[in-house]
Amino acid sequence: MTDVADPIQQTAPEAPVSAWDRVKLARNPKRPHTLDYLHDLVADFVELHGDRTFGDDQALIGGIGKFDGRSVMILGHQKGSDTRENLKRNFGMARPEGYRKAERLMRHAEKFRMPVITFIDTSGADPTLGSEERGQAIAIAESLVTMAGLRVPIVATVIGEGGSGGALAIGVADRVLMLENSVYSVASPEGSASILWKDAAKAPEAAERMRITAHELLEFGIIDEVIAEPAPAHENARTAIRATGQAISRHLRELIAAFPLHDDEALDRLVAARYTRFRSIGSWQEESAG
Amino acid sequence: MTDVADPIQQTAPEAPVSAWDRVKLARNPKRPHTLDYLHDLVADFVELHGDRTFGDDQALIGGIGKFDGRSVMILGHQKGSDTRENLKRNFGMARPEGYRKAERLMRHAEKFRMPVITFIDTSGADPTLGSEERGQAIAIAESLVTMAGLRVPIVATVIGEGGSGGALAIGVADRVLMLENSVYSVASPEGSASILWKDAAKAPEAAERMRITAHELLEFGIIDEVIAEPAPAHENARTAIRATGQAISRHLRELIAAFPLHDDEALDRLVAARYTRFRSIGSWQEESAG
Amino acid sequence: MRGFFHRQSKFQPVDPDENGNDQSIPDDLWVKCPGCNELLYSKELNDNLRVCPKCEHHFRLRARERIAMLTDVGSFQEWSSRILPQNPLGFADGSGTYEGRLERTQRKSGELEAVIAGEATVEGKPLALVVCDFDFLGASMGSVFGEKLVRATEAAIERGIPLMTINASGGARMHEGLFSLMQMAKTVAALNRLGAAGLPHLSVLTDPCYGGVTASYATVADVVMAEPKAMVGFAGPRVIEQTTKQKLPEGFQTAEFLLEHGMVDLIVSRDQLRVMTASLLTHYENARVVAAEASAAVNAEAHGEDIVVSFHSMAPERAPDSAQTGEAL
Amino acid sequence: MRGFFHRQSKFQPVDPDENGNDQSIPDDLWVKCPGCNELLYSKELNDNLRVCPKCEHHFRLRARERIAMLTDVGSFQEWSSRILPQNPLGFADGSGTYEGRLERTQRKSGELEAVIAGEATVEGKPLALVVCDFDFLGASMGSVFGEKLVRATEAAIERGIPLMTINASGGARMHEGLFSLMQMAKTVAALNRLGAAGLPHLSVLTDPCYGGVTASYATVADVVMAEPKAMVGFAGPRVIEQTTKQKLPEGFQTAEFLLEHGMVDLIVSRDQLRVMTASLLTHYENARVVAAEASAAVNAEAHGEDIVVSFHSMAPERAPDSAQTGEAL
């Protein structure tokens, strides 16, 4: 989909790192989270709250800020780095209110022709009675609908855990990037292991078999770039954040050059290109009609 | 705004009827309500439920049906005719869920180029803790926003009580009609009396002074037509409903002739005409700049 | 309404050559109803669209059974039947390779994948149809599922016909990893295009419907219907109970629960689906076709002729609620 | 942040000629704070933007006080000041005619109507501004209110500048009957046009804000801010208690309650409003102007030059929440 020849992607860890190691790194509570990226990469951030129908979800935050000289809409799951903060942030597991806020802010971005930048960092959407009552499935689905048709460029980056529909809900982007020690999976390794191996303890094996690491997903063409972590991000946050900022900036500039924000016809092409991007993901064989 | 020379509007009651009499007629529990109009005027009605975020409000119903040979979206407050039904219908006082459903269905109508017909029959929006928590004000405001910009023709009819913002929330129409014994007011006569006279018992006087009857509002140019009730609608429902159907049909046909549903440019003009209609409502004096 | 389909064969015969087996249920068995524990004679059950005559429990159906019940006899033309799954991850688990699993499932279910797509008519009205088969790996959504749905959507756009999806799913096709998750975005994006073309998507949620299907195309349809008592949600009850240690209320995640919480448009019992579908299709066709024609006609009318309006029904003076079609429950 | 406005006069002097009185509060009085019951010296209170230094209670402000606090000195140009109310219903109640009531209110308040509209700059950025004056019949929304707001909106569109509304209201102007109600539709319709022109509407909800204002333009703004502890709702607490016999919870309908329920974007204390407004205006201007320019620049860049990205802040390694502007409460 995009140029994958950038040398940054060739960076491989010196010692072999297992998929399960990546999972542990992705979940390290000291790993930088969305607010850390905002702090280092974004100026004049104004957080905007609420879904206008029920609540304000602190597990999925959003607002307007200046990134690389441009005012953009930024959205991201927010995990805590300690228990107290994790309770406030619901461990980064967003509720329907969070996805509805995201959708509202994406429409806001579209109205004012602001690009959208998202940071994916969740083990999955909140699985509780309350979230089910208030339409967790529909909230995620509507966010997908909105992103699929949004007439501004979107760049998504998986910075830690990208888990299930709760991650994809802010991941239908023109470019999808992953940090080297992030993972992106259809279900958590534990969940996959209990479904497929009937044993949650097989999570390390599931992590390996499910192909959830950045380099594997790049090979599949599902993501567009791997952002190297010369040291794991929780050991050198500044470097990881800076590299992430550089990568997002590069992709955003490419997108804006190809699809200028003032050009309605170009924005039609942008949405069509995003369609083609996701339309083409899948793996099947086709028998010629007998 | 529209031709008001139709003879139907000249019909005056034989004996003078006070504004308070009208209020009592408008509130008569045996007066036909939205479902009665649907039953007589609409074929193949499919009720559509829910706001997709919280609940389904049975005080404001909606769905698709065939009216005068055309598939349209119909919305209306629904009062009960007895206590049991009124409890189910919350006495026709819609909650935020009701207004959000209305908004959802109006967007549905716009998507499929179906005209919208609304029946107004509420003493006002539900004034409870729950409705405030879930954003009653915003739900009403968003419905107004949607109606003001909706790219299909809208005909609204006040069939009983039109009370406050809860009524207007489905009343931002290209044509606003009123039955002769309906009322439309900024606050209930009792509410107005307690605010202005500090005495709810002055409701009859308030009803008179507030100019809430159909003929008065027609004179002000706020509504477009008065539908005669030779007998009060609760005494001869069939006649009232039929006359209402005829009036809605006439206005809808005029609107569709002037703003064909397949013609995007005409629909721009429709929205502009609706803007002009409401833009022009008001009463003020203007001093020339000294 | 019972016996609505008697004028067509109970179940439209499945071509036994295509998948190697006949899926119809033998008529001479006894079945215990999970709703009321009564023993039902399967002929009686089959004649009643596999709805329990005692308690109205809707038994699960195979995809081809649903197609037979819904569509006009002989009208169904299958699409994309030769798109076959493969193993992009090279996946294997305790029970062997994904390929092995697929082969066993294909043999057992008689289907090649978890959705059947095609074109049919309902009461003479054409539509594209995508139906989930829960017996195929829990109708999990993988690459083939997504591709068949997207192709059906694109074909619907090309032909200018509506799309109906009849959904049941346990969630994502885990064996295909992130390819599976991405089908959520892919299907929703295709359906955006259907909407832009002014064509409706009608969705029917049937028991059970969870995970990625519920959190993507199936719940953002123009009209979302559900079968009575169908279990529908994002996370399954077991996951929720394990995660939250919360006791879930009676009726949680049933279709009725969803209706009450504003998440579906209406509940349609199996014997009403055909007539409801036809009614909705007529309305959208009406809005599409009649609008333009009517505009022209009205133009003429507005310059002279009297307007004669006739309404369909003047019968009872007052309407009881229950007379309103679609006033579910 | 305290003393932020010291470089301008505490309150921008109101032209005493226009309405016949000077609205500034004398400096040598003692005022009891409704928040903490402390006696405050009014000079101290005025110096602190009329926010209690003890408990941060935000005292209500007159419209021109707000304009003075928010806008650059001398930048405010009033619009539509000669649109005057009249009595379309010929209304009179126990206390006499509406005209009489208006005249008394005008004399007492020093204003001709309940909103002041105009144009100003905030930190050099131009905007249209409409501010409610609660001392004028509870800033009830009548014909003049609606007309002035709509004209300000239309002027904003014409000039290509954003609109800010600072809202407080008891609800509809009852004396104008349905003319009053219709201002809800009228204002919202005008603001749709502002949005279509790509211009933002920023709304500030201040104490108290109820009824038609809350249920129309004020809550559907692009950004909805609220002052701390401002009471905001549709129906007033007294009406709700009378209707439902329900005891209302602590903090019901406060700005903080609204934030928690997802109804406002952020709570902004009075001393932060100016800087927050400037920040938001900069972002929208940026998006509007820079987007087009940047596209051109980037086009050049994309064909050759290295990309040098510099980010504003590399200071502390990890960000505490509280450092995020707008992370209210």
Ligand SMILES: [Zn+2]
């Ligand atoms: Zn049974």
Ligand SMILES: [Zn+2]
């Ligand atoms: Zn105080």
